[in-house]
Amino acid sequence: MKLKRFTAGVLACALVVGAAAGCTIGKDESWCAKTANLTLPSGVYIYELYNAYSEAQSKTTTADMKKAKIDNKDAMTWVNDRAKQLTNELFVLNDKMKQMKLSLTSSENSAVEQAAQNAWAQQFSSTLADKHVSESSFQTAYAEYIYQLRKVFMGTYDAGGSKAIPTSTQKDYFEKHYSDIEYMFVPLEKPASSASSGAVSSAASAAAGSAAATSSGTTAMTASEKAALKKELDGYLSQIRGGKTTLKAASTSFANAHGTSDTYQAMTGDMDSSTVASSLPTDMISAVKGMKAGETRLLEASSSYYVLITKNDIKEKTDSFLKNGDNRLQLLYALKGETFLQDIENEAKSYKGATWNDAVTKKFTADLYYTAPSSTASAASAAAPVSSAAVSSTASSKASSASSKAASSAASSKK
Structure with a gap:
């Protein structure tokens, strides 16, 4: 069972007995x-x-x-x-x-x-x-x-x-197991058509569009829609690789262009840890492990998202971390x-x-x-x-x- 799973002093009264004011069951049982x-x-x-x-x-x-x-x-x-x-x-x-x-x-x-x-x-x-x-x-x-x-x-x-673990040992572990990444993701879904239900307001449709990854009011993209999205993201990928923009800026531009929430994320984590495993798809973790420092890729993660991701040089994070x-x-x-x-x-x-x-x-x-x-x-x-x-x-x-x-x-x- 998880403990969750993260305060001061030992307290004298430890027992609860109905609504009684005392803190013991019997005089020797406190x-x-x-x-x-x-x-x-x-x-x-x-x-x-x-x-x-x-x-x-x-x-x-x-x-x-x-x-x-x-x-x-x-x-x-x-x-x-x-x-x-x-x-x-x-x-x-x-x-x-x-x-x-x-x-x-x-x-x-x-x-x-x-x-x-x-x-x-x-x-x-x-x-x-x-x-x-x-x-x-x-x-x-x-x-x-x-x-x-x-x-x-x-x-x-x-x-x-x-x-005490020597600083050199800590640095070696950090630079071998940790990765510093930044990424943006786009769900491979779109808002479901509201034509079948006149009760669905435009505001609700917009909300569905901004939360496409979790809303039940979505449907999978068609092959042509997915291809068009990939082409657009490939354009951002080329700009990032060419030094014309950053991943963070690309994420903002994409969100503004489509009227959706900015999905930019940055993290420094141990790619072998349960914490990372519970927050990132396994195929995305595998891809990160195979990337070189400074590399940016466009991934399809869990057949559910396109992910633009950059792997930064972990050694630049060692001292501050x-x-x-x-x-x-x-x-x-x-x-x-x-x-x-x-x-x-x-x-x-x-x-x-x-x-x-x-x-x-x-x-x-x-x-x-x-x-x-x-x-x-x-x-x-x-x-x-x-x-x-x-x-x-x-x-x-x-x-x-x-x-x-x-x-x-x-x-x-x-x-």
Whole structure:
């Protein structure tokens, strides 16, 4: 499950009990585990049970979780153990923050709060609020975790860190895997004829024309229309190659000539990353990899667009790119992210510094999220099993989260 998937402090009140003003279920159930430096509220553990249960479901095709086995262990027991390990990761990060003398800045704390509020309102409150998880507890386990993960990662591998990656290595990776491109695209569609419906206004027709790529009121171009468009774009291509115009200027000219929105885009990205793969067609990515610096081409992408694209000299971007902390995080994560996450997970598995509250761990277990499968669900599961290989592991989810953080200051999800 994606975490989204990108705030400050551990909060004392972690539980929601109806409309009661207090923050505990019982006098000894307000916390789940603690060390000398940190006490985690019970809601954190209940949230991690949710993550562990979701992960367990991705690891089995058995519809009934009480009949499933994961790693040669009953799935429900596996969930309980995994939830403790995930909770331990918060202790591991907290310890490392202190050892490395790191702390979140005021702006990072504000971002943590905003990320938690957004994720809680948009996705998690409907699932977790009735499971005794408050928004403050969620903030600790979700958004603060992500920001601390980033802080410790950069403190380890960025300049001055105990395992700092040399600038030369960063430059080599950047110039080998990244591309700096600019492009404009034109959908190979046109507004559908309004002749069959007198109710379609001219304004609506114009709107359909400006959003041809997504509007249902479109139809594919004919062969002759497509040929005419290609001829026009070939004209712009010749001008760009001849140095008479730029791709950005060509995009503006095309938009003005046709009364459509300017589709010009520019990006610098790792062509092997999931972020780029989710935003560009595969045939366009392949074409970029095969282009030379300074080259401009006209492509047909996914049989849906004509794309005019220029590949700039990536070496001209190296210094400015590596000066930006978020950019370096993205690049360093590609180099060391999986190793780092595995190290955190291994430390959490063997963590011995926490005292656990048995009153909480015995009361709240995997059963909190268990739903007995219906006969229909069981049949559907048997007929179309979900491949566990197709589902991201917890480590992959965290990787997605951390890499998303590299591209944006907005937090992504955790698991």
